[in-house]
Amino acid sequence: MRRLVVVLATAVAAILACQSCAAEPRVKVYTDVDRPTVLAGRDETVMIKVGLAGIADACHRRAPLNVALVLDKSGSMGSEAKMANAKRGAIEVVERLTSDDVLALVLYDTGPRVVIPAQPVRDKEYLIDIISSITPGGRTALYGGVALGAAEVRSHLSWEYENRIILLSDGLANVGPSSTRDLARLGCDLAEDGITVTTIGVGTDYNEDLMTALADRSGGNSYFAATSGDLPTIFAEEIGEAMNVAARNVRIRVYCTGGARPVSIPGRGGEISGQTMTVTIGKVYGENDKYALFEIQVPRSGAAASATWPRSAWSMPIPTPT
Secondary structure (H helix, E strand, O other), X not given: XXXXXXXXXXXOXXXXXXXXXXXXXXXXXXXXEOOOEEOOOOOEEEEEEEEEEEOOOOOOOOOOEEEEEEEEOOHHHOOHHHHHHHHHHHHHHHHXXXXXOEEEEEEEOOOEEEEEEEEEOOOHHHXXXXXXXXXXXXXXXXXXXXXXXXXXXXXXXXXXXXXXXXXXXXXXXXXXXXXXXXXXXXXXXXXXXXXXXXXXXXXOOOOHHHHHHHHHHHOOOEEEEOXXXXXXXXXXXXXXXXXXXXXXXXXXXXXXXXXXXXXXXXXXXXXXXXXXXXXXXXXXXXXXXXXXXXXXXXXXXXXXXXXXXXXXXXXXXXXXXX
């Protein structure tokens, strides 16, 4: 048996949600490995876990939201329960917003369209009337709907906002890019721009894999709303998260040395360049954990190595950007 020696470093580029608390630690970083020793005389692979745990912010001031509601009105949403839940969810969002928030409404069926361009929330009754009048029909251009929602969010994109897309759909895409891989790639692209996607599945036949991949790769959350009664809890959690953004624009980088070689980054969109592995996490919230897994090949040479893998955890304040 020989000990595993891998040098690992995390680079966390983050911007504080609340500058007045900048002196306090906001993120705890922890590392682990699936096994600290490997067999000598042959190549082995190990899995490294790097986690980030948000530390709750005592300031408790919600960041303003820049949100695009993307609502599926296609024929597959034709059952009364599906459409009612989707509209109830959209109305629930509107009711929780304030005049400091920016809202856009995008509908899609065979193609997407902007019904309400991104603008500060002023007349909630008008917004609710528009949502209440939506009727289903047509095919399902889910990718196009999310992409158009992203364009609306980008029109007000700022670090002063919590930039987010909220998708209400059964996830049964059939127009344009429609595979789980396509939507996962879109989620990665949005994460690079600092936009997270919250997906809310409606209907028992919703495409969980597709909706979850889109949310996960953007750094957002994925839910299933079995009934309209689930929606207040979902949005209390979603809007509440904006009160406690511990860090934004978070990336984890792992550097392999001593002959170790990157293999893969399971479960997340990431990049391998030479000996460096990089994953974009997006945002870390208070009292919330996010992590990435890194598969690394350990060379058969290096039997003389004697260091053990450091299972560790430490807290770190995130520097105020200049």
